[in-house]
Amino acid sequence: MPKPGLNFPLFHLAPKARSIAEGLIATGRGSELCLTDSYVRLRAKAGGFYWISFDGRRLLRGDEVSEAEPLQPKFADAMSKAAEGMVGRNRPDPAG
Secondary structure (H helix, E strand, C coil): CCCCCCCCCCCCCCHHHHHHHHHHHHCCCEEEEEECCCEEEEEECCCCEEEEECCCCCEEEECCHHHCEECCHHHHHHHHHHHHCCCCCCCCCCCC
């Protein structure tokens, strides 16, 4: 069984969603990636979860997606840029 993380074939994710997830993991803010019906879920270091829509247009934070609060677009952009900064480097293993 594969380890949870970005090692899964995430062919149905938009590049924006993938880069946000990679940025959250690279910065240590998120871990334990899991796919749901329409979101990528990452455990937040400070508690709760990050929820990223498959198209990358929504980044939420909360225990359940139905009750999660949207995060500011600038935060999602910063996480994407953090992932871009990891290009060519060894990315951290999301499974720990």
